[in-house]
Amino acid sequence: MWDYSDKVKEHFFQPRNVGALEGANGIGDVGSISCGDALRLSLIVNPDTDVIEDARFQTFGCGSAIASSSALTEIIKGMKVEEALKVTNDDIADFLDGLPPEKMHCSVMGREALQAAIANFKGEEWADDHEEGALVCKCFAVDEKLIEGLVRAHNLHTVQEVTNYTKAGGGCCSCHEGIEEILMRVMQERGEIFDADSAPAVAEPEPLPIAAKASGGGMTSVQRIRRIEAVIESIRPNLRMDGGDAELVEVDGNTIYIKMIGACSGCGMASMTIGGIQQRLMEELGEFIKVVPAEKLAQPPQQAKKVAHG
Amino acid sequence: MADIYLDNNATTQCDPKVVEAMLPFFLEQFGNPSSIHSFGAGVGRALGKARKQIQALLGAAHDSEIILTSCGTESDNTAILSALKCFPNRKEIITTTVEHPAVLALCAQLEKEGYTIHRLKVDKKGRLDLDEYQRLLTPNVAIVSVMWANNETGTLFPVEEMAELAHAVGVQFHTDAVQAVGKVAIDLKKTKIDMLSVSGHKLHAPKGIGVLYLKRGARFRPLFRGGHQERGRRAGTENAASVVGLGKACELAMEHIEFENSQVKALRDRLEQGILAQVPNCFVTGDPDNRLPNTANIAFEYIEGEGILMLLNKAGIAASSGSACTSGSLEPSHVMRAMDIPYTAAHGTIRFSLSRYNTQVEIDRVIAAVPPIVAELRRLSPYWGEDGPVTEPEKAFAPVYA
Numbered sequence: 001m002w003d004y005s006d007k008v009k010e011h012f013f014q015p016r017n018v019g020a021l022e023g024a025n026g027i028g029d030v031g032s033i034s035c036g037d038a039l040r041l042s043l044i045v046n047p048d049t050d051v052i053e054d055a056r057f058q059t060f061g062c063g064s065a066i067a068s069s070s071a072l073t074e075i076i077k078g079m080k081v082e083e084a085l086k087v088t089n090d091d092i093a094d095f096l097d098g099l100p101p102e103k104m105h106c107s108v109m110g111r112e113a114l115q116a117a118i119a120n121f122k123g124e125e126w127a128d129d130h131e132e133g134a135l136v137c138k139c140f141a142v143d144e145k146l147i148e149g150l151v152r153a154h155n156l157h158t159v160q161e162v163t164n165y166t167k168a169g170g171g172c173c174s175c176h177e178g179i180e181e182i183l184m185r186v187m188q189e190r191g192e193i194f195d196a197d198s199a200p201a202v203a204e205p206e207p208l209p210i211a212a213k214a215s216g217g218g219m220t221s222v223q224r225i226r227r228i229e230a231v232i233e234s235i236r237p238n239l240r241m242d243g244g245d246a247e248l249v250e251v252d253g254n255t256i257y258i259k260m261i262g263a264c265s266g267c268g269m270a271s272m273t274i275g276g277i278q279q280r281l282m283e284e285l286g287e288f289i290k291v292v293p294a295e296k297l298a299q300p301p302q303q304a305k306k307v308a309h310g
Numbered sequence: 311m312a313d314i315y316l317d318n319n320a321t322t323q324c325d326p327k328v329v330e331a332m333l334p335f336f337l338e339q340f341g342n343p344s345s346i347h348s349f350g351a352g353v354g355r356a357l358g359k360a361r362k363q364i365q366a367l368l369g370a371a372h373d374s375e376i377i378l379t380s381c382g383t384e385s386d387n388t389a390i391l392s393a394l395k396c397f398p399n400r401k402e403i404i405t406t407t408v409e410h411p412a413v414l415a416l417c418a419q420l421e422k423e424g425y426t427i428h429r430l431k432v433d434k435k436g437r438l439d440l441d442e443y444q445r446l447l448t449p450n451v452a453i454v455s456v457m458w459a460n461n462e463t464g465t466l467f468p469v470e471e472m473a474e475l476a477h478a479v480g481v482q483f484h485t486d487a488v489q490a491v492g493k494v495a496i497d498l499k500k501t502k503i504d505m506l507s508v509s510g511h512k513l514h515a516p517k518g519i520g521v522l523y524l525k526r527g528a529r530f531r532p533l534f535r536g537g538h539q540e541r542g543r544r545a546g547t548e549n550a551a552s553v554v555g556l557g558k559a560c561e562l563a564m565e566h567i568e569f570e571n572s573q574v575k576a577l578r579d580r581l582e583q584g585i586l587a588q589v590p591n592c593f594v595t596g597d598p599d600n601r602l603p604n605t606a607n608i609a610f611e612y613i614e615g616e617g618i619l620m621l622l623n624k625a626g627i628a629a630s631s632g633s634a635c636t637s638g639s640l641e642p643s644h645v646m647r648a649m650d651i652p653y654t655a656a657h658g659t660i661r662f663s664l665s666r667y668n669t670q671v672e673i674d675r676v677i678a679a680v681p682p683i684v685a686e687l688r689r690l691s692p693y694w695g696e697d698g699p700v701t702e703p704e705k706a707f708a709p710v711y712a
Contacts, residue, residue, distance in 0.1 A: 009620075012617070012620060013620075013621075013624065015690060018689065018690055019689070019690075029692070029707060029708065029709040030709050031709040032709065033653045033654060033657075034641065034642075034653050036614050036633055036642055036653070036657040037614075038692065038709045039692070039709070040692040040707060040709075057690075058690060058691060058692035058707075059690055059691070059692065060612065060613065060614055060654075060657075060691050060692055060693060061614050061617070062614050062615075062616035062617060062633065063616050063617055063620045065614070066617060066690060181422075
């Protein structure tokens with residue numbers, strides 16, 4: 001069965017804050033019964049202080065869905081509403097010492113229940129734009145719907161491009177058949193044929209030719225920076241979906257420094273994300289560039305190495 | 311207290327006599343059965359004996375109809391792909407919606423490659439409509455592949471009758487019988503079944519050994535080509551120790567087939583009745599009057615299977631579930647969906663599958679353990695009220711994007 005952390009097991013076997021909540025003034029019902037996970041989160045928010053005074057859950061779902069619900073109630077109790085809105089699905093997963101990739105959607109459901117319950121408290125209508133498909137990439141927990149959407153939106157043609165945009169396929173590579181099938185289908189819809197010969201044997205990102213000099217493509221520095229900003233802006237919705245963000249810090253010749261913010265900062269996948277941004281920038285600018293995390297900008301190399309004991 | 315194993319449709323414990331029969335083939339009789347010297351000859355004889363034991367259990371007319379493979383999945387794939395190669399002008403396959411993935415996933419792939427796949431539907435009890443089958447059965451069909459017994463519910467399909475119908479129009483018939491062999495009396499020489507798949511580890515032999523029965527005269531094209539093993543129909547050096555183990559397991563299965571259909575069946579019925587009598591809002595899925603003697607599949611409404619399994623596991627009881635979450639997919643079991651079991655119940659299906667090793671003491675422990683587990687999870691469920699489902703559960707709790 002699943003390799004659940006002890007924390008997940010603890011919150012499954014002894015779930016906290018179970019049941020309906022008498023006098024709740026914020027209720028969020030989310031989930032999908034067809035997927036086998038559904039959650040009702042009930043909150044008592046003090047209308048004067050905006051503090052969540054009590055939170056309880058009722059969950060139809062698997063072990064990690066129940067544990068995620070339990071963790072969520074523990075995290076948000078005592079928080080102010082505005083503070084609670086900043087809780088991400090990663091916060092829930094981290095609280096439980098991680099979830100298997102197939103189960104990350106349980107933490108997403110927790111975050112959505114929270115947003116729905118707060119919307120309900122504020123008298124707003126909560127609309128969900130989240131559509132979940134079958135899991136394709138198990139290394140980075142990327143589902144079919146997400147890949148399909150990005151292949152459509154960005155006119156992607158190769159597995160490598162899909163990996164750059166979504167991280168899918170960037171790990172063990174076992175899902176490349178599945179990604180190729182999505183590409184084939186979407187490309188057929190737009191009247192193109194997937195070129196199997198363009199599929200790289202190995203998904204390793206190609207090393208940048210170091211000698212390549214920035215040509216600038218005839219742009220002024222200002223135009224070039226605006227162009228870079230525009231690319232980051234177009235990627236932003238995907239980053240925000242994961243609870244993160246990115247910010248342009250400095251452009252030095254063909255080296256572009258970008259700061260990863262929120263969930264992206266410190267995320268194990270940050271380097272994949274940076275690789276994806278780099279790919280997009282190269283396509284847009286038509287020149288070889290290198291994207292470097294902004295932390296490397298100011299730090300002398302010896303300080304960048306953190307002491308691992310603590 | 312020792313843990314209780316009720317997941318025998320997933321895999322079984324090797325019978326100690328099987329292990330005993332296998333052991334000499336690791337350190338002493340390690341030769342290649344194809345070799346002429348004394349190291350090989352003894353192994354060759356042992357394989358011959360095992361083939362006879364397998365033949366006897368299946369009621370095959372000839373021992374040369376037994377092709378040894380690595381597993382049930384290989385046998386299923388070999389059978390279907392063989393028919394497509396034998397009949398290149400036939401582009402249709404008939405199967406059912408409730409087959410094992412070993413057949414369904416292959417058919418889905420073949421569909422992408424241009425074949426037409428007819429998936430026979432089942433009713434709410436998991437039964438086929440033979441009229442639908444006969445309508446689809448034309449000379450355009452390369453092969454029919456229908457399981458003998460369903461792995462989730464144990465429901466039996468009338469494969470002997472279906473094979474007759476296929477034979478009448480000149481269509482090959484294959485059955486995945488991995489769950490049926492050893493639990494259902496089989497006499498292949500009296501049937502029109504062309505091919506049948508067996509998996510060793512479902513009947514107390516080790517994992518990694520299977521059989522494809524191929525009726526003499528049925529057209530066949532191998533999946534593997536190479537050496538002359540299995541008369542050129544499945545190349546690759548024989549898994550000698552496992553073949554010997556499977557032979558022994560078949561002999562033991564023949565001895566126990568009565569026991570399976572009396573004692574094991576009685577324990578299964580006791581378990582099922584014990585649970586149904588105590589737990590409200592649960593029901594048996596599949597066709598209770600026509601199923602394997604060892605399988606009970608019970609749907610517990612308004613809760614999800616993985617939670618049940620985790621709590622059962624904590625109580626030292628091993629079973630399995632048709633819930634989405636145990637497989638990592640988003641949909642609950644395709645078998646439950648095919649029978650139109652509502653989502654609120656399909657996610658909460660639990661399969662208890664017994665073997666000849668289970669005892670009444672064990673079964674009584676399970677009967678005592680299940681009700682509090684179900685009650686505990688229902689306490690967490692938004693569909694469950696004080697002591698029953700909330701009124702109009704689907705309306706009282708209708709989550710966004712359901």
